[in-house]
Amino acid sequence: xxxxxxxxxxxxxxxxxxPSDARARFQRMQGYNVMFPIxxxxxxxxxxxxxxxxxxxxxxxxxxxIENMRxxxxxxxxxxxxxxxxxSCDPGYYRWSQWFxxxxxxxxxAYRKQSPVDYCPNCNTTLAREQVWGEDRHCERCETAVIKxxxxxxxxxxxxxxxxxxxxxxxxxxxxxxxxxxxxVGRSEGAHVTFHTEAGxxxxxxxxxxxxxxxxxFMVLAPEHPLVAKVTSAAQKTEVEAYVAxxxxxxxxxxxxxxxEKSGVFTGGYATNPVNGEYIPIWIADYVLLTxxxxxxxxxxxxxERDFAFARAFGLEVRPxxxxxxxxxxxxxxxxxxxxxxxxxxxxxxxxxxxxxxxxVARTIAWLEENxxxxxxxxxxxxxxxxxxxxxxxxxxxxxxxxxxxxxxxPEEQLPVLLPDDIEWRPTGxxxxxxxxxxxxxxxxxxxxxxxxxxxxxDTFMCSSWYQYRxxxxxxxxxxxxxxxxxxxxxxxxYTGGIEHATMHLIYTRYFTKxxxxxxxxxxxxPMLQLRNQGIILGEDSEKMSKSRGNVVAPDExxxxxxxxxxxxxxxxxxxxxxxxxxxGSGIEGVSRWLQRVWAIATRITDAETGVAAPDRLARxxxxxxxxxxxxxTHDMENFEFNTVISALMELTNALNAAxxxxxVGSEVYAQGVDTLLKLMAPVTPHIAEELWGILRRPYSVxxxxxxxxxxxxxAAEEITLVVQVNGKVRDRLTAPADISAEAAEERALASxxxxxxxxxxxxxxxxxxxxxLVNIVQ
RNA sequence: GCCGAAGUGGCGGAAUUGGCAGACGCGCGCGACUCAAAAUCGCGUACCCUUAGGGUGUGUGGGUUCGAUCCCCACCUUCGGCACCA
Numbered sequence: 001x002x003x004x005x006x007x008x009x010x011x012x013x014x015x016x017x018x019p020s021d022a023r024a025r026f027q028r029m030q031g032y033n034v035m036f037p038i039x040x041x042x043x044x045x046x047x048x049x050x051x052x053x054x055x056x057x058x059x060x061x062x063x064x065x066i067e068n069m070r071x072x073x074x075x076x077x078x079x080x081x082x083x084x085x086x087x088s089c090d091p092g093y094y095r096w097s098q099w100f101x102x103x104x105x106x107x108x109x110a111y112r113k114q115s116p117v118d119y120c121p122n123c124n125t126t127l128a129r130e131q132v133w134g135e136d137r138h139c140e141r142c143e144t145a146v147i148k149x150x151x152x153x154x155x156x157x158x159x160x161x162x163x164x165x166x167x168x169x170x171x172x173x174x175x176x177x178x179x180x181x182x183x184x185v186g187r188s189e190g191a192h193v194t195f196h197t198e199a200g201x202x203x204x205x206x207x208x209x210x211x212x213x214x215x216x217x218f219m220v221l222a223p224e225h226p227l228v229a230k231v232t233s234a235a236q237k238t239e240v241e242a243y244v245a246x247x248x249x250x251x252x253x254x255x256x257x258x259x260x261e262k263s264g265v266f267t268g269g270y271a272t273n274p275v276n277g278e279y280i281p282i283w284i285a286d287y288v289l290l291t292x293x294x295x296x297x298x299x300x301x302x303x304x305e306r307d308f309a310f311a312r313a314f315g316l317e318v319r320p321x322x323x324x325x326x327x328x329x330x331x332x333x334x335x336x337x338x339x340x341x342x343x344x345x346x347x348x349x350x351x352x353x354x355x356x357x358x359x360x361v362a363r364t365i366a367w368l369e370e371n372x373x374x375x376x377x378x379x380x381x382x383x384x385x386x387x388x389x390x391x392x393x394x395x396x397x398x399x400x401x402x403x404x405x406x407x408x409x410x411p412e413e414q415l416p417v418l419l420p421d422d423i424e425w426r427p428t429g430x431x432x433x434x435x436x437x438x439x440x441x442x443x444x445x446x447x448x449x450x451x452x453x454x455x456x457x458x459d460t461f462m463c464s465s466w467y468q469y470r471x472x473x474x475x476x477x478x479x480x481x482x483x484x485x486x487x488x489x490x491x492x493x494x495y496t497g498g499i500e501h502a503t504m505h506l507i508y509t510r511y512f513t514k515x516x517x518x519x520x521x522x523x524x525x526x527p528m529l530q531l532r533n534q535g536i537i538l539g540e541d542s543e544k545m546s547k548s549r550g551n552v553v554a555p556d557e558x559x560x561x562x563x564x565x566x567x568x569x570x571x572x573x574x575x576x577x578x579x580x581x582x583x584x585g586s587g588i589e590g591v592s593r594w595l596q597r598v599w600a601i602a603t604r605i606t607d608a609e610t611g612v613a614a615p616d617r618l619a620r621x622x623x624x625x626x627x628x629x630x631x632x633x634t635h636d637m638e639n640f641e642f643n644t645v646i647s648a649l650m651e652l653t654n655a656l657n658a659a660x661x662x663x664x665v666g667s668e669v670y671a672q673g674v675d676t677l678l679k680l681m682a683p684v685t686p687h688i689a690e691e692l693w694g695i696l697r698r699p700y701s702v703x704x705x706x707x708x709x710x711x712x713x714x715x716a717a718e719e720i721t722l723v724v725q726v727n728g729k730v731r732d733r734l735t736a737p738a739d740i741s742a743e744a745a746e747e748r749a750l751a752s753x754x755x756x757x758x759x760x761x762x763x764x765x766x767x768x769x770x771x772x773x774l775v776n777i778v779q
Numbered sequence: 780g781c782c783g784a785a786g787u788g789g790c791g792g793a794a795u796u797g798g799c800a801g802a803c804g805c806g807c808g809c810g811a812c813u814c815a816a817a818a819u820c821g822c823g824u825a826c827c828c829u830u831a832g833g834g835u836g837u838g839u840g841g842g843u844u845c846g847a848u849c850c851c852c853a854c855c856u857u858c859g860g861c862a863c864c865a
Contacts, residue, residue: 135861175783176784176859179783180783180861183783183861186861186864188864209865262863285863287865288863292864292865293864293865298865299865300865305863306865309863379864381861381864499859573791573804574791574792575791575792584790584805586806587791587804588805589805590803594803594804643792643793644792644793644802646803647792647793647804649803650804651803721799725845725846727845728798728844728845728846754832765845768798768845768846770798773798776845778845778846
């Protein structure tokens with residue numbers, strides 16, 4: 001975890017962190033060597049906003065918040081390893097973020113590119129595609145609708161890893177998360193097909209349906225496509241330029257709106273279809289996106305909905321090239337009402353006519369490759385990661401620009417490129433780095449002449465892409481990590497976090513580790529092997545918690561009222577951890593009462609006499625319950641099923657209470673039951689468990705005890721309730737020995753008075769016996 | 780539109796994955812203690828039939844099975860992701 005130091009610990013932090021801590025403590029008691037680190041994701045925009053609004057320096061604001069959060073985190077009683085704390089805005093940290101940037105640059109994985117990028121006009125910065133959300137394309141942080149800007153920016157080549165990012169075989173990650181990442185990468189198989197313009201330029205298209213190539217009746221280019229100007233005829237020039245200008249002015253939202261009504265303009269140019277040499281008109285339309293595939297398509301209106309709508313809107317030819325298996329005659333392009341999506345047989349397709357649907361794509365690709373007109377191809381929706389941010393409070397990108405030598409990396413030994421402290425804010429909200437009088441002036445590492453520093457800083461997801469490695473040795477200064485620590489601990493065994501990171505942090509950090517591997521810096525493929533997501537806590541009104549809604553639950557107040565242990569236990573109890581739920585304030589009373597009952601049980605034992613002889617049967621029952629609870633709690637802790645951990649602990653408490661009333665206080669079995677309860681509670685409620693452990697004069701500390709091990713023989717039930725059904729309906733319940741034979745069970749079931757009544761004196765047709773569970777008599 | 784997840788008492792949720800539906804807790808009701816209240820403790824608490832006993836019940840409608848919260852089909856609702864992706 002690397003929380004952002006917002007300055008106030010939220011109930012959501014508690015919900016995410018306390019079960020994770022409990023599980024870490026559980027594993028430590030099981031004998032594992034557990035590292036449970038913490039640190040802060042300390043760069044980012046809120047610090048700058050605070051600076052502009054309240055005139056505090058971002059550094060001061062951030063470190064003040066960190067101090068505050070450290071204190072709040074301490075109230076949780078988590079076993080954080082504070083000696084390994086890492087703070088991403090410390091120069092000792094961001095020096096290595098810069099170092100990684102230089103490594104990536106040297107390996108060709110960081111590059112600069114001019115392109116239309118998403119820009120948040122409120123945050124005054126560009127954003128990565130992953131940070132633009134929803135139908136209305138809004139900024140992930142401030143929810144402002146983004147706009148497009150044509151800028152030169154730094155990118156990381158995450159697309160080189162598109163295929164590998166789809167491989168989850170080494171990971172124990174939730175299916176749901178794998179699916180989100182898989183969809184985000186967006187792999188599709190098809191072909192690249194080479195068309196040619198009249199001037200002889202190559203016009204490459206990507207298609208998933210090469211089998212429909214003979215049905216291509218026109219081409220469509222994205223309005224921003226580089227060939228647009230060249231293919232446009234003199235007659236169409238005015239119209240084309242007007243359309244391009246209009247498209248560029250539109251936001252993505254406008255472009256995708258209007259109920260997907262098709263618009264477009266004929267360029268006056270033509271292209272040759274490689275499969276039949278036919279000349280087909282080239283159009284431009286905003287439904288073709290420059291950012292996907294090659295930014296150009298072959299349009300097959302007979303077999304594609306968008307192309308069909310476009311063809312009908314502009315009166316273009318529709319030519320079917322597939323006859324569906326259930327179609328008696330080939331569809332008529334002139335009259336068909338919708339594109340044909342049937343599978344069947346290729347028609348009107350020259351040498352491939354007659355090819356059945358299941359072979360059509362492969363045979364067409366083979367034909368294209370033989371004829372040098374195309375190749376099989378895989379396309380991904382994933383884009384390279386835009387990491388430039390036009391902000392002050394971030395890691396400076398360690399690059400310079402020299403008039404003579406161009407882009408030059410800052411030499412490694414000059415790192416870190418420090419952020420200047422003496423800064424002034426512009427009323428426009430622009431980055432002070434751009435306007436700093438001296439900071440950006442540097443000497444060129446190549447020629448020694450004057451050079452200008454890059455004034456953009458890095459996306460903060462860069463900091464969090466490698467923080468797990470910095471936790472190993474946060475003050476190490478000979479490298480990003482101490483190699484000895486690294487080989488002992490890495491990769492991360494268990495990682496917990498929110499699902500909202502699926503296509504951001506969690507994809508970036510996977511990419512980052514793979515890139516480091518390929519640069520020889522580490523030797524595994526995945527940064528975190530096991531991952532589990534917690535859900536989110538909503539306000540009591542089922543809405544997202546926010547100050548403006550007034551539905552925020554303050555953990556500090558709950559801790560003051562009920563104590564940290566009760567808050568911890570309640571957060572683990574009140575909902576399924578992986579699902580989250582709306583907050584409910586009344587339930588915490590129940591957990592608080594439970595802890596008071598535990599207190600009463602454990603403190604009464606000291607006053608009681610020892611050496612009490614417990615009746616055999618009661619002793620056995622209690623011992624069984626104890627061992628069953630060990631089994632249940634161990635299993636559920638392993639599996640992140642924390643709510644049933646608490647209910648099992650409550651059940652054991654209730655059993656101990658009943659045993660106390662039955663006079664078992666002072667007996668050995670009772671004392672062992674209490675000891676076990678305290679050990680099982682230690683990960684969940686570390687303070688109370690320790691306190692009671694001390695009161696009972698057990699050897700310090702409860703947290704250093706080994707986790708109890710269940711004896712299956714003791715946990716096994718001696719007697720079972722045998723359910724007796726007649727035709728699947730419960731008619732009786734019998735108490736029987738656990739190892740009752742099938743014959744004996746059937747005999748006893750048939751002897752039941754109520755069963756006999758329901759049999760109405762007739763013979764059963766069949767009797768089903770499920771060992772240890774039920775007898776079903778079928779008539 | 781496409782992909783995915785989830786629908787169980789008044790509420791949060793449980794059910795060893797095909798075998799007692801509703802564990803545990805909240806809330807509520809009744810009782811004990813108290814002059815009274817709070818706290819605590821005890822009992823009860825899916826719905827319906829006045830009871831013995833029975834009927835119904837896990838979003839809706841079908842199906843498979845001796846038996847379905849669990850498997851299959853169709854549908855409804857809610858939430859999440861993607862979205863003119865070629």
